[in-house]
Amino acid sequence: MSKNKTAGYKGPYGYQKRREGxxxxxxxxxxxxxxxxxxxxxxxxxxxxxxxxxxWDFNWCDVGWLRENFDHSYMEEHVRICHFRNxxxxxxxNLMVKNLKRYRKTLEREAGRIEASKCxxxxxxxxxxxxxxxxxxxxxxxxxxxxIMKPVARSQGKGIFLFQKLxxxxxxxxxxxxxxEQRDETQVESYVAQRYIENPYLIxxxxxxxxxxxxxxxxxxxxxxxxxxxxxRFSSTRFSLxxxxxxxxxxxxxxxxKTAPDYDPEKGCKWQMQQLRRYLTARHGTETIEALFKDVxxxxxxxxxxxQKVIIxxxxxxxxxxxDILLDQDLKPWLIEVNASPSLTASSQEDYExxxxxxxxxxxxxxxxxxxTGREKRVGGYDLMWNDGPVYREDVNLETLGSACFTANTHLxxxxxxxxxxxxxxxxFPSKKRI
Amino acid sequence: xMDEGTELSLTIAQIVQRxxxxxxxxQIERQAKECLHRPEIxxxxxxxxxxxxxxxxGWERKLQNAVYRELHVQPLPSHPAAPPEHAKEPxxxxxxxxxxxxxxxxxxxxxxxxxxxxxxxxxxxAVEQKELTNKWNEMGTDEPGKWTSSQSICSDRRLNTPSYSxxxxxxxxxSLRNPNHDSSEEASAKSHWGLIQVxxxxxxxxxxxxxxxxLSLTTGxxxxxDHTHVPxxxxxxxxxxxxxxxxxxxxxxxxxxxxxQGCPTGLRADLWALILNSTxxxxxxxxxxxxKAGVIHHDLLVDNLIYKDVKLTASNDDYYFVFxxxxxxxxxxxxxxxAVLEHFSYNSATPPKSYIQGKVGVEEFAVVxxxxxxxxxxxxxxYVAPLCFLYNEPSKLYSVFREMYVxxxxxxxxxxxxxxxxxxxxxxxxRLLQTHLPQLFYHLREIGAQPLRIAFKWxxxxxxxxxxxxxxxxxxxxxxxYDSLEIVAVLAAAVFAFRAENLxxxxxxxxxxxxxxxxxxxxxxxxxxxFLFATVI
Numbered sequence: 001m002s003k004n005k006t007a008g009y010k011g012p013y014g015y016q017k018r019r020e021g022x023x024x025x026x027x028x029x030x031x032x033x034x035x036x037x038x039x040x041x042x043x044x045x046x047x048x049x050x051x052x053x054x055x056w057d058f059n060w061c062d063v064g065w066l067r068e069n070f071d072h073s074y075m076e077e078h079v080r081i082c083h084f085r086n087x088x089x090x091x092x093x094n095l096m097v098k099n100l101k102r103y104r105k106t107l108e109r110e111a112g113r114i115e116a117s118k119c120x121x122x123x124x125x126x127x128x129x130x131x132x133x134x135x136x137x138x139x140x141x142x143x144x145x146x147x148i149m150k151p152v153a154r155s156q157g158k159g160i161f162l163f164q165k166l167x168x169x170x171x172x173x174x175x176x177x178x179x180x181e182q183r184d185e186t187q188v189e190s191y192v193a194q195r196y197i198e199n200p201y202l203i204x205x206x207x208x209x210x211x212x213x214x215x216x217x218x219x220x221x222x223x224x225x226x227x228x229x230x231x232x233r234f235s236s237t238r239f240s241l242x243x244x245x246x247x248x249x250x251x252x253x254x255x256x257x258k259t260a261p262d263y264d265p266e267k268g269c270k271w272q273m274q275q276l277r278r279y280l281t282a283r284h285g286t287e288t289i290e291a292l293f294k295d296v297x298x299x300x301x302x303x304x305x306x307x308q309k310v311i312i313x314x315x316x317x318x319x320x321x322x323x324d325i326l327l328d329q330d331l332k333p334w335l336i337e338v339n340a341s342p343s344l345t346a347s348s349q350e351d352y353e354x355x356x357x358x359x360x361x362x363x364x365x366x367x368x369x370x371x372x373t374g375r376e377k378r379v380g381g382y383d384l385m386w387n388d389g390p391v392y393r394e395d396v397n398l399e400t401l402g403s404a405c406f407t408a409n410t411h412l413x414x415x416x417x418x419x420x421x422x423x424x425x426x427x428x429f430p431s432k433k434r435i
Numbered sequence: 436x437m438d439e440g441t442e443l444s445l446t447i448a449q450i451v452q453r454x455x456x457x458x459x460x461x462q463i464e465r466q467a468k469e470c471l472h473r474p475e476i477x478x479x480x481x482x483x484x485x486x487x488x489x490x491x492x493g494w495e496r497k498l499q500n501a502v503y504r505e506l507h508v509q510p511l512p513s514h515p516a517a518p519p520e521h522a523k524e525p526x527x528x529x530x531x532x533x534x535x536x537x538x539x540x541x542x543x544x545x546x547x548x549x550x551x552x553x554x555x556x557x558x559x560x561a562v563e564q565k566e567l568t569n570k571w572n573e574m575g576t577d578e579p580g581k582w583t584s585s586q587s588i589c590s591d592r593r594l595n596t597p598s599y600s601x602x603x604x605x606x607x608x609x610s611l612r613n614p615n616h617d618s619s620e621e622a623s624a625k626s627h628w629g630l631i632q633v634x635x636x637x638x639x640x641x642x643x644x645x646x647x648x649x650l651s652l653t654t655g656x657x658x659x660x661d662h663t664h665v666p667x668x669x670x671x672x673x674x675x676x677x678x679x680x681x682x683x684x685x686x687x688x689x690x691x692x693x694x695x696q697g698c699p700t701g702l703r704a705d706l707w708a709l710i711l712n713s714t715x716x717x718x719x720x721x722x723x724x725x726x727k728a729g730v731i732h733h734d735l736l737v738d739n740l741i742y743k744d745v746k747l748t749a750s751n752d753d754y755y756f757v758f759x760x761x762x763x764x765x766x767x768x769x770x771x772x773x774a775v776l777e778h779f780s781y782n783s784a785t786p787p788k789s790y791i792q793g794k795v796g797v798e799e800f801a802v803v804x805x806x807x808x809x810x811x812x813x814x815x816x817x818y819v820a821p822l823c824f825l826y827n828e829p830s831k832l833y834s835v836f837r838e839m840y841v842x843x844x845x846x847x848x849x850x851x852x853x854x855x856x857x858x859x860x861x862x863x864x865x866r867l868l869q870t871h872l873p874q875l876f877y878h879l880r881e882i883g884a885q886p887l888r889i890a891f892k893w894x895x896x897x898x899x900x901x902x903x904x905x906x907x908x909x910x911x912x913x914x915x916x917y918d919s920l921e922i923v924a925v926l927a928a929a930v931f932a933f934r935a936e937n938l939x940x941x942x943x944x945x946x947x948x949x950x951x952x953x954x955x956x957x958x959x960x961x962x963x964x965x966f967l968f969a970t971v972i
Contacts, residue, residue: 282704350753
């Protein structure tokens, strides 16, 4: 665990170290974003922002910075950064699908069809133009189906459209008004064509998707935390397949909704996860919804396992993912995508508070201050979901080993009494000491 | 005064009369006839055997539930010589106040008609009918006035009539006086500090402790004992198990008793439907479809009030905005449902009458307006919104809402002496506050912040829109469980008790309002429990 340093030890850069453990009382941070994370970092006791080229212990960077600088940075053992070098294996749509497909094949070979079927949580997807022919085969096998085209590397709903006829995407390729731009695009940008989920679960006629937060602190061994809060994002118009050109109906991204003509910023179009869970439980019963959330847990674990061997594991890295999940009318959850930089901009006061708590708890787990033992199953609003194996709510010991009912240690959409839990868990922040 | 025996047989006769006209009656008759083919039915013991069959097949239980339901909506028993108004409201001065208030509402509704040149009702042209049918499930996407004859009507400030806004209601109640009551000689210490000055019966805390014994500190509750740190074996698991059993047995009376300790989220929809005896049989669906057809064919002036209300209240709510379409589908049909007129036999209110043009005063040409006799007002949609959480089939949602309305909600906006009526609730609230938090009450009075001015709006809506949904549903569990709205007044007092410290610091009505502006974080059951069972008397 932690090494004891003798009192008065000064590291090579002259900063102070706490007497016990590897924690530090003064953390120098760099932050490339200007939203909620800035506020959270600024308010953290003992944390100080460094400008420009100063030495830092902690870096909340954007992926652009990472791409340019990561390979040239030397990081001390204690230093932490908020992305994995090749996170895009999970977060770029085409790579994610490639990794999931490969993982599924391996699973089928090693553990059989039933086990492999647990990976059937993403719709049929093909990368274009490279898998064009495979896509056409599948397309012809399901006449009348609707497909969604998504640019591989863009976010906030940009560039996405639906189609039902092959000629729609061929038209797009030939479309004169876009030819210049599009010629460039087809050279650098890949798209994925994905089977559109035509029977989404609707609440009062409206489609919604779920945003869930998963924190990964290590890939080998895999250690992942699930945050209890999250939200359901509603489309502002009623769902219908007759108007597939209407972006506002089908895409529930808040960024897209904001541009919709009847979008009212005063009117939230989000429900907190707790509200959604309660609604679903009231409609379908406790057991059904517990099973649903178990399926959702399965999506997180398997998607992370699928990239486990591909991601460059680096002890300096951690990453907060925003998972987008869609439910269909049979209450089956589908993975839409994983975001490495989930939006931290708040859309309302409530949203701001939720994101602050999320980020605070993320920093608690990263634990620059060395206050955790490493054996915790819960920190604030985070529950340890996977720790080189499933994590259970019950303590597994010799007595309980024989019992068949273990419940997963996840509480998505459940009560988040994080303040109370943190009070009991964490020692107060270390005070600054000067020698 | 009638003796109990006569009263009982009269009640039985009335219920039998009412049930004879229902679909259930014909169903049971048919069942009884069809079971004659069964081997276990013997000619010698025919009556006995048929009875046993009906019991075993669940039909007796259905009948029991139907009888139980009738008991809930029976008018108060009264002397055979008493006029029918007595069943609506026994106290003359209350009736008079209600009548006067109604006159004013009607007057403003009629003037709205003439000023804006809009008819009370108009038949929709065929094109419009077709369009509305197509848009039935998404009326919320259109401009509020789209389906009415005057598109500008909803933005018209003339819509802010006395019939529409709630503040007028409280004025009516505050000015109520019993002409037979001489309060001039009461000592000032005994006098009532609040705004309601009528001598109605109210209960004190010791009486409430007995009445609400299931809410005591030693009894398990949902809303308290299902908290995260309480192990579920202590209460929650067993309570849920019993709940499942009650639903399986389809026992209305048991469900009502059960609901006093709260309904588990997964069972609440079924339990409430059971308590209200709200079925979703083909005839209920058909009834709903007929109402829907009525909406398509005719446009009513009051529809504007509904559109405006939904847009202003529910659509702006963080949680209920999703259900906008459902609200239109329920409320527009509700306005046209003449079955609602039955409840006026025990409601102090009287449905407004309108006359065919040119035949004013001629009874044969009188129609009730709107068809259900209920004029919607600002905030009305909040009675429906929480129910959308539980039911997503429009006909089922409608059926549950209608029953809740004719049992409880109507009392919140009519002048009556009923213990669940808004007058009693206001009085009960003020008395509880004055008795148990006299310092606070006095202070608020002195700074011109009469507590009722703040609590009134909560109580009229039974707290809908003020509490978070899960807490509201826990509160409404108890309204159903105790078959009374009294708990709403208790909660209002408990909220003041909870925020007493902060309220003692304020120096104006506005700052008092600010302290009590946000109730969304409150946990209702602990507040009620502490107020009733932990207050030092």
